Amino acid sequence: MTSNSNPLPPSSRDPSAGRGRLSVRFRNINIILFLAAFCIMTAVMATTFGGLIRKISFNNAGRYAASSAEALSAHVARELSLVARAARSGDVIEWLKDEGNHDKKVLAYNELSGILGELYSNNLYVGIEKSRNEYRVEKDYEADNIRPFKRLNEDDPDEAWYFEGLASDSDYLLNVAIDDVRQKKRVWLNYRIVRNGILLGMICTGLEFSHVAGELFSQYENRDMRGLIVDKNGFINIDSSLMHNEEFLYNDFESHIEKKFSDTRLLSAIKSHLDGIEGYFETASDLKVVELPQGPYRYMTIAPIRFTDWSAIILYDSSSLLDWSLFMPTAATLLFLLIAFALSVNAVSYRLIFLPLGKLEHSLARLKENSEERVYGTERDDELGLLSNTIQDLFTQANHDALTGLHNRWSMENHFRQVMRFLSRSNGSLSVLMLDVDYFKRYNDAYGHEQGDACLIAVSGALAGGITRGTDFTARYGGEEFIAVLPYTDEAGGRLVAEKLLARVRKLNLPHGDSPVATRVTVSIGVTTGKVMFGHNWEDYVKRADDALYMSKQNGRDRFTYLDFVQPGQGA
Secondary structure (H helix, E strand, C coil): CCCCCCCCCCCCCCCCCCCCHHHHHHHHHHHHHHHHHHHHHHHHHHHHCCCCCCCCCHHHHHHHHHHHHHHHHHHHHHHHHHHHHHHCCHHHHHHHHCCCCHHHHHHHHHHHHHHHCCCCCCEEEEEECCCCEEEEEECCCCHHHCCEEEECCCCCHHHHHHHHHHHCCCCEEEEEEEECCCCEEEEEEEEEEEECCEEEEEEEEEEEHHHHHHHHHHHHCECCEEEEEECCCCEEEEEHHHCCCHHHHHCCCCCEHHHHCCCHHHHHHHHHHHHCCCCCCCCCCCCEEEECCCCCCCEEEEEECCCCCCEEEEEECHHHCCCHHHHHHHHHHHHHHHHHHHHHHHHHHHHHHHHHHHHHHHHHHHHHHCCCCCCCCCCCCCHHHHHHHHHHHHHHHHHECCCCCCECHHHHHHHHHHHHHHHHCCCCEEEEEEEEECCHHHHHHHHCHHHHHHHHHHHHHHHHHHCCCCCCEEEEEECCEEEEEEECCCHHHHHHHHHHHHHHHHHHCCECCCCCCCCECCEEEEEEEEECCCCCCHHHHHHHHHHHHHHHHHCCCCCEEEEECCCCCCCC
């Protein structure tokens, strides 16, 4: 957090400048690429597909199911091999055995960061059995950032992955659950870390659920085919008919196969298959094709998914099965053209739209942590530039006091909460100063509101100029009251800053003939300092500083009063 005496200047860019350039370029290039691909495809289809007759093929049903099952198997196999490599790493095991050893942690992180570069996901979770600490390892972390972020609790259902994994006879467990950190549903791989028969902990990573579901079943998003992934208990993990349902893709969602279908033959075949599952499938040879005599679907295939206890169930209308062998050469040609078209569109759209939007998104994420961060793209002259400048202006107006340029109260509260969360992890010292302009109402009455505004601007400038550390921040709390929040500042530091601020305001030498304290404008300050602990509220620090400010006023003003922070309910 940083203090700021003046708000960022609003953009002077003409809102209409460059409007339409980005969309026009993207539209024109897409039209050219599409017309080229369409002409080539039309010519090929006219010469080769004229007399081709589609045929229903019972065998194709099995091929489709096997393909879907193998696609997920390949995902799981690749990720599983990488997670297993992490779980069996000597450096990782040595760290889990000696968690507090910094050198071992660095070696373990170096090993994990290399594996993260190959994983689909950019993060790993590690649970250590000895301490019950959980760590999150991100791809771009420094080794020193690897710290426990929570304690594993057997009574917390969100942490069942860890305790169920420890209790399992298998080396790993597979499940679908919400990632609490990223707030996304994932397909999780949870791998046990064992050394010499001793369970040291668990390591897990996740495939983004919406990506896996879309890659598997986007081809089935029509009324003729439906793809399902079910676990051994019959619960549906992926359903192609719900590909656009955000509740299904991103939130907890549980539905049993028996609630979706009433066809007795269909359910009987599925139940027979599921009853025979004893563990994770090692092969995909047990594929079943079932002809259904009634209902909207004619065929059903059931294919085991290797390395899991899940099965791919594909339902087909008769017209959806084609004998692709009759036109595989042409299909291959068309596929090549479509891929070339898609790659071309993707490359253009990425460069023109998605790359700058990604940079904008990244800068907005940084803006949440630091309100002085500039938004990416404000120098552009297209729609993105207009959007970036609008966001910059709105954020500046929303987070800064229009008169003084300091953070406003809403921004202060947001910053304060972040500071409390951060300091509570290390019980860091926190000093809070409340500052009030002495007899400001009399000043307004004597000199007028316009001069009163000028007085507040001058005082806020003195306040911001006296607090210069990048981690500190100042805000206008309301009226003539200001607040300064100083992380990692002890009592001596808080007192020193208060003395400095008193002197800076006196040095302004603003006349105040109607003040019984002095002939110039003065301020009263309340200071409090405490060690931030889990459970402390930022409001309590403000209240304690306000109590100290009240004492300064009672004792004659133009001074500061210090009070140790005491949590409410523990005595003054």
